[in-house]
Amino acid sequence: MTTRAPSKRIAAKAAPAPAHAADGSEWRHTALEVRPGFLIRRLHQIHVALFIEECAPEGITPVQYSILTALDQMGPSEQIALSNAVGLDRANTADVIARLAERRFIQRRGSRTDKRKKVAELTDVGRALLARLETGVERAHQRTLAALPAKDRKQFIEYLVRLVETNNELSRTPIRRERKSAAATGDA
Template sequence: MANDQYPAPLESRLGYLLKHAQAGLARASAEALAPHGVDGHELAVLVVLSAGEPLSQVEAAGRLGVDRTTMVSLIDGLEDHGLVERRRSPQDRRKNIVELTPEGQDCLRQAEKARRAAERRFLAPLDDETAASLVRALRTLVLTERG
């Protein structure tokens, strides 16, 4: 693996490898999602909003781990494209409930399919067992970190 792009002293450092692997996956995902008019952050919002019960902007932001200002910006963009709609909560008029529109549901289905295909292509150098093991290991690290 050592060459001009990956100097030998760095190729065994976990942080270096994770950073470059994430950058490669981000590029592949961005290319796959572009035809669907969303990026990875926007797709994450659609996924969270599709998970069941209606969520307020604040609740969705909490599930995504983003601040309220960022969430407002993401929701504004998705609303501008007709993928989500805001409505006042019947239980608390101070809260905006955000839900997918039919167009948002369709976009989510298509974009998720493209994202999964991009991930499969990214993991293609690994055999199925190794790829599944990598995903399980990363999930364990992330869930442990969240505590």
């Protein structure tokens, strides 16, 4: 696949504003299609479309896949731990878990130590689904990065990680990595 350079029109509009633009007008005079927020949102939309295309036979969304992957990596976990791991608010996490449970990809039970808490666990059906999704997910990731030269892909991912980690606390739903323990599952 060949990579395309930005169009001359976009490159011209992307010229930095004068250094004296301390009033914040630098971005106002920058073309929308080269602003970081716009590009990040568009790339997310593109990746979701590729993911859905590649994984269409299974009818799984990227958020559902994230929950399944987190359970695969973390083991049985309370819903709050899953919410923290994938950066999704509690209500949406509970909704996704309910839909995955309906399809028997996960099972839910009350915590042995605190009946108010729910623990989710990947089922054998869910593990089999993850195995079937592996090739499609791999293709979606590859297609998302395909326009970059192979030598630049790792650096791009490193930059994304740095941006997310540096700004994580600014999110409405910051990602909180919890180590697997009895506290994470509510079971001692």
